[in-house]
Amino acid sequence: MSISLSINGQQLAAEAGQTVLLAARANGIYIPTLCDYPGLPPHGSCRLCIVQVKGRSITPTACTTLVEEGMVVETDTPLVKELRVEVLRMLLAEHPGTCLFCPEHDHCQECMVTLRKTSVTTGCRTCPADMQCQLQDVVDSIGLESVAYPVRYRALPVEREDPFFDRDYNLCVLCSRCIRVCESLHFNNILAYVKRGSETRVGTSFGKSHIEVGCSFCGACVDACPTGALWDKTSRWDGKPDHTVSSTCPFCSLGCEVSLQIKTNGVDRIISCYPAQVEKPLCVKGRFGVPELLDHPGRLKTPIRISQGEVTHPGWEETLHLASEKVAACCPGEAALVVSANCTNEELFLADKLSRSLTGGGTILDAAARYGDGIEAVQRLLHTSQSPNILEDADLILCLGMDLQYYQANLEVFLKQAMERGATVITLNEKEHVPGRYASLWLQPGSGEVETMLGRLAGGLGKRDVADAIHALKASKNPVFLVGDDYLVRMAGAVEKLVTTYQASVVAIPAEGNLYGALRVATALTQPATNPKVLYLLGTTVPKDIHPGTFIIYQNSHMPAVQIQNGVLLPMAAFGETCGSVFDQAGKLRNLTAAVQPSGEGLPGWEIICRLARLLAINGFDYVSVNEVTRDLVSAAPSWQMTGRVPGWLAAPGGHDYLGKPLADMVAGLKQLNLQVQEGK
């Protein structure tokens, strides 16, 4: 139902049930506010959005007032302005104001670095949120020019022990956005108001660290903070980003939508990763993993040639020439091409094409070694796997091997929502894990007995808790099985059998970012070389059991963990530096976008393969843009086949988060969290 009202003399149409604030915002009328946040119910605590409504003696807050037919609202009358200024002054009585009221404020940014022999930084570095602070925006819009009351500095120590974000509650304005975001978007209560009156502040129980109280580090509270009280360690003092591009998180198969914020300053670049919609938080990997991954000291920046352990930097032309000579000198059975399940579809497609003309067979998928015999069952499970959104309609959710403490913790929302609407959540896990704390039933097999328990569930026979689970599964009309990476690797066959028995829908989440694509786009290995002379490693680790004389073409974004004796290292553009596409765990095509230039002399993966193929005089690699590759890829029939054997020398990748490496090796905070997990056990 449409309602008509007037705001500042402008006639507007609004929806019934809409607040005055949202109606004004939808029509381009600005009302300052600090405590309002998308996805959260109105709170009315900052009092900045006060307006005048004709016929009412008080000045209500626009965020808690619903529109009414014929309402006459004024947002900028002298009375409202005066009251708003007073509210802001009181708010600033507890907020350091150096960045707000400084005569040099407007010139600060451009005068920050002076021209001398060495660069000297001038200007204040008071608050990590400088130039990105919503309080600054509000002060500017209201036009306040000085503080009115003596500032009461809280003198609280800044909390820096936890990974990823710092907490400086001296800057907090007590809007409670962080508390409310944690509670309503993540169904968690890590933060809360502590104490009362003038002593009130935001904190954890007894000031414990966030790791101790079980925070998943999704960063939703950091994104919600209007000031610099909660701030990302990697983006302190960054200022306003130049532009934003949308992309897909590459660190697991969920394919969460992300928004990359970019700021470039000459050769310096700053890149940070946020959820595309604030209502849908990412997990710690996506939210905080990107900057450290991209600017890691281990990035491969120039093409490198290694001969008998001796390293030279001959440049792209010569390096590729050498690689092509080595490949050309091979017989078809002596070369092998290994690809990672983190590569984009375009890279996989081209690698497959190259491999077929060189060796007569397809590429070898590194994940095949990880999944072993279960790979075919994983393939069938993935074929039917659906998006996690189907969990919203499930009347029973069976979690198989989902830990959810840190990685993929954003899925927890679905489980807690399911619990709230009265659906049954059963979790099967041998270890202590997050859903185990609140699930309707936790099936805890002894270590090594998981597969047996899955068998008992499928067989419909069992005692005690297993019997309860079987009963619930049989009674369920719409069961959904949420299958974690751990069980896909260890017992895909048993999981598949259970799924078939109860005709459940499946949400399978392998750890590799593009396993679906890797199994579909390419990868039909026929007769892999048993002892290859040339080994082309596209985004994968160097196998340990390889003959030391093997010539290795190592194409990756980061340096190899193992020393290579003979070969070339080709620097490949990483996530955020190149375009492409991946398939998520439900088979949906998702785009990766190039937001910044590749690090050093790096080139996009597809381009390197094309250049090498052209040097080898192979036809069909005359692509000039990644879009052309995508077009060919889409028109090619999807193969969905995986035949032949896994070669003995192929070792399981050291990590599967990103191009054959565990993300925790490159992101210090994740290492800290992993240690925590190990200690917990």
Added chain:
Amino acid sequence: MTVERLIQSRDEFWAAGFTGDLAELIPLLQYYQETHGYISPEGVEAIAGFLGISEARVYTVASFYAQFRFQKPGKNHVFVCLGTACHVQGGVDLANEIHEHLHIRNGETTPDGQFDFKEVACLGCCAQAAVVEVNGKIYAKMNREKLRKVLKEHQHA
């Protein structure tokens, strides 16, 4: 906190007649303070586990109310009155004496566990201002010197 400890405290709460309803949060905190003397981090964890809510939600309520202590009480309980009459008669001076002499602030306990100290609004004997209460006994018409003596007596007792 180990699962065993959580189960142990859960059984204790059950035995005391609690059911696990969210409305029992404040009575639970009161019960815990009565039986343990103060609200410890373990206590917050036990109550959070019992009610199925986060520790922060327990702590936010507990820290709001003045009736809950978060430090282990000392052997001797010192209350300094800062009501109107005592204030006029130098109650603040007495509180300062405690800061300077025992090195503790309002709500704290000395490291040796001898004294805890709390500022209170009125002890109900304004005619005797300024008053200090130690272990339930009222000391009338106090000044810094007298207070030092009283503290010394209790320390050696």
